[in-house]
Amino acid sequence: MKLRLSPQTLLVLDAFLDHAEDWKYGYDLSRVTGLKSGTLYPILMRMAERKLLETEWEQGEPGKPPRHMYRFTPDGLRFARANATAHASGRLGQVALGRVPLGLVKA
């Protein structure tokens, strides 16, 4: 269940850890993390392949096409929490990428 913890992956893990039980959408994740689709989706695919993420099609209103949603599996949540240090580095990664002011980094 190895996942290369690049700064971008840490950003994604960070986004998923925020209200971890909620389903999340690709575009929303892209806005939260600031990652382009070409960077975000390969990370999501790898996480799903390693069973860190579960995916589902949202059954919306009739006539509207379904939307793909993602959230942590129990393993994924454990993995993210076990990498708490890496999680902190994710915040630092955000700082490095200029997306979060240094003052907002949790200790």
Place this chain on the structure above:
Amino acid sequence: MGAPRTLAAKLLGGVARLVPEETRDWAVAMLRELDFIEGDWAAFFWALGSTAAILRHAVSVWRGWLKQKGKKEAGMNNTGKKALGVGLGILSALALVGCLFAGLRIIGILFPGLGLEHSGWAYWLAVMAIPEAIFVVATVLLWRKKGPIAAGILATGLAMALHVGVHFAMR
């Protein structure tokens, strides 16, 4: 719907149709997100990034498929090599027995005084005892490095021993 958004939808839709089954879900997921992106150009760039991600994933799926296929073929080649080795062992063993038998006949013809033509023990020695001893030695020596050939030789030796056993039992 502006032209960039239309182009984006067509691009992602086309890619989604082309890619393997494992990637298609993801391609469709990215296509669905287009409806929630504000701005035609943002949608266009989303589609461009998504296309790159889909193609990279599709390439990795195809590469994995090719690797698996290659492994299967390598497995078949190994089986073929083993079968060839066993066949070679059997042929070598039979050739040895044939040579000994022919040698005995030639000696019998060349030296009729020896009376080998009518000597039961000479045939037993040439066709059974000597080859079996050679088979045992060869099997032990070849077992580790040339296992399939050794197995072929051993199988021939056992078949011959069985044949002789049945022959004596019938008498």
